Amino acid sequence: MSVLGNSINLGLVALLVLAVAGTAGATVLYQDSASEIRQQNEAIRSDNARLTETLDETETALENARDRIDELEERLATRTEDVDQVATNLNRTERELNATRSLLADARERVDELADARNALESQVETLENERADLRDRVETLEADVEALEADLADREATIDDLEGQVDDLQDENADLEGQVDDLQDENADLTDRLDDLCADAENEGKSACSGY
Numbered sequence: 001m002s003v004l005g006n007s008i009n010l011g012l013v014a015l016l017v018l019a020v021a022g023t024a025g026a027t028v029l030y031q032d033s034a035s036e037i038r039q040q041n042e043a044i045r046s047d048n049a050r051l052t053e054t055l056d057e058t059e060t061a062l063e064n065a066r067d068r069i070d071e072l073e074e075r076l077a078t079r080t081e082d083v084d085q086v087a088t089n090l091n092r093t094e095r096e097l098n099a100t101r102s103l104l105a106d107a108r109e110r111v112d113e114l115a116d117a118r119n120a121l122e123s124q125v126e127t128l129e130n131e132r133a134d135l136r137d138r139v140e141t142l143e144a145d146v147e148a149l150e151a152d153l154a155d156r157e158a159t160i161d162d163l164e165g166q167v168d169d170l171q172d173e174n175a176d177l178e179g180q181v182d183d184l185q186d187e188n189a190d191l192t193d194r195l196d197d198l199c200a201d202a203e204n205e206g207k208s209a210c211s212g213y
Helices: 002-022 023-204
Strands: none
Touching: none
16 A cells, blocks of 8 residues: 555656656656656555465465364363263262261261270170179189088088997887887796786785785
């Protein structure tokens, strides 16, 4: 645009010069102006060629940029899908994490409950062990008492055996004595009968020998 403007201004100047200087001067000035205009036109053509080349390069670059934009938009869409998928996975992972945290909290609570139960059981075990130790001591004491009682019982049984032997002996002796008593009673009865007979005979004879009998 600046080159074209300069050409118009030079043309106006040339017309003014022609008007002032006359036909001869106008011809010389026109020739100079025409030469200058041709140079300017060559410059303009060169600029147009350069601009055309630049425009082609620009259009090529623009196409490349558009292709790049399309590629980037496609990649962006892919990345957007990836981000959505990652977000979905993240949400699922967060839900799983929350569920895991809830399970972990429940597990910790259960562990605390089991620890309390274990402590209670350990206390019970300790109590039972103490009771078992006391029972063991009691059993040992009772076993000693039983052994003492068994020894005493053995002594008493031996004494009973001796007493039973003595009873047997006494019973045998009593039986002998009862036999002797029976014999003495029989003998006494015989003697009484004989005495009665003698007394009867004496009375018959007029004697009073049995009066005190």
